[in-house]
Amino acid sequence: MTFRDLIATATGNLWRMKLRSVLTFSGIVIAIAAFVAMLSFGAGMQRNIAEQFEKLGLLSVIQVYPKNTQETDSSTVAELNNAALEYIEKIPGVELVYPFESLDLGIKLGDSEKTVSAQALPSKAVETKLFSNLVAGELFSADSSREILISEDILEKLGIKSADSILNKPVIISIKLAKIDSGVVSMLRPLSDIIQTRRREMQSDTIRFVEYAQNAIREELGGALNRFIDGFMKNRETKAETLLVCGVFNSRRNGRLRLKDLILPVETAREFSSSGFTGDPTEILAGLQAGNLFVANTDSPIKDYSQATVMMEPNALYEPIRDSIEAAGFRTFSFAEQFKEIRQFFRYFNLALGLIGIIALMTASLGIINTMIMSITERRREIGIWMSLGADMNDIRRLFLVESGLIGLIGAIGGVIFGYLISRVGSLVAKTFMENEGVPPMEIFHIPIWLVLTALLFGVLVSLLAGYYPANRAAKIDPVVSLRNE
């Protein structure tokens, strides 16, 4: 018996038992539809996250941090300074490295003034996908351009409604800087009075002079240092520059990546940071350590950063770059790493959803088994006739396998279509809901081709499996018994 004959006969049999076939199909349709709808949700969520990562270029960025002292077993901690950045930049696959430098700046636009934290970025870094969705305007073109990027948040705080209205407008950016001079002046000013007082005290008790003088000097040095820092902080000078707003960005869209409210080109930012010390007193200590306390330019190779960003070349492999950086003694963080975990999570998530679908499919397969056994019982005589005409066991077995396989295939096709419809309806409901909640609507269902193929394959496979036992039963029918007169 040819396969074509088998298909034709099986189709005829299913057609003849329309109601029963439809009921059996329905079981499969519902199971496959559930399977498709659930997995398309998983796939949709996964795609959304992947797209989000992809859009922001998060997958090509590695954050580098110095290690804590506790974290290293070696006695020296690798410092994240310019020399380290140069080293990292030379790792194959690294396109760009820039340190994370933050400044507290004043921004003045018309009458409103605010203090914001700002960040310096090289123009190359700004050209990445991270800024691909500027709300308005353009990126700054060079590291020394006298332009700034400003976040939507700050615009709001400054009371500006339209992002476009601020483009190419000048803003006054200012920083309070302390000069070492002012600190020294405050330290020295009261000194003559103090010396007079001390001298008088010393004359009255000369026996314990050495001990007394030691204490006095210790006290006075402590006081002097206090006054130095006080003077340093209180007498800060304001340095102001007028810059043009070239673009407005949305800082909230960038997820966990640190972005400050104001982005300055690196060279321009240096004018603020290099002309003195900012509000951070620890910089003085750093300066003391480095031996350049009285040097105006703090852009020395000794300066440590708390964080640096490494951008990989497109198509560069993440792992070797990470390993090289970590081998140099730094900590890294990357969304590529996170993304791997997310993918892992979705693998389990999909597996769980798929399992539910498979359970539904199992239930439906019981329907197939039932239908097949019923139709075999009804067709015992027909099977006997087939055998008397020369059909062998394989023909009979194949006929029933083809019948159950067809139920599975048609049911699975119906199920995919039905599952697609469910996902459309679900998507519509979800989008309406998201719109009402003020969330930008997104597509939460996605039916990739592999899902369609898997669903069809599963439908047919499970049905064949369900048909296997009944088909074998049919093949074992004794024709003489089934053909006996009733």
Place this chain on the structure above:
Amino acid sequence: MNKPWLYTDNVCRFYQRKTAVVKAVDSVSLSIECGDFISLIGSSGSGKSTMLNLLAGLDRPTSGDIFFEDKSFSNMDRQQLSSYRANKVGMVFQAFNLVPHLTALMNVELALYFNGTPKSKRQFLSEQMLSQLGIADRSDHRPADLSGGEQQRVAIARALVKSPDILFADEPTGNLDEKNTNDIMALLSELNKQGLTIIMVTHDLTLANNVSNKIMQMHYGQIVDQERKPNDLS
């Protein structure tokens, strides 16, 4: 000595009942030559139908063996017996055994599914066979819409359509009137002359005498009388 074409060697078919053993066929040794037209007679329950099933390879003997063209049935598996039925054997059942949901034509065509007849030829051959049996105008009727005689003729058409080497016919004219009986007997005689071997169960002794060259009588599962008719061996 030349071995016969189809023969049995002490073939038995017993049925195990609760208390007793039913010996439907009991130690039968018969031989059939190619070209024979044999009539199998005997009272009801004497084992005629069982004998036909055994010879057709549809039933397996309890003991003994059957040989066709020197091949032993006991050495053949189900597959090989199926192929023997598909290619060599035509069967007409006492109860017709037509597939109820298929039309007369499709019932006849069904016999051609298993012997490799190409799809294109099946309908033509089947229609031709039905018209030879005088029921061409009933070809798209289902068995339930046909009279007993018509059903019987469809069953005969189905058995003959694949041009078998042997025809096992279990009372093929039991439901037919005299005219139809004569027509069909004429057809069978003609086919027999062309080389078809026929084993036919009948209760009609005159008919048996008229058409067959050998008459075998069964009684309680045994062949009790074998009558050869030399006048027919012209």
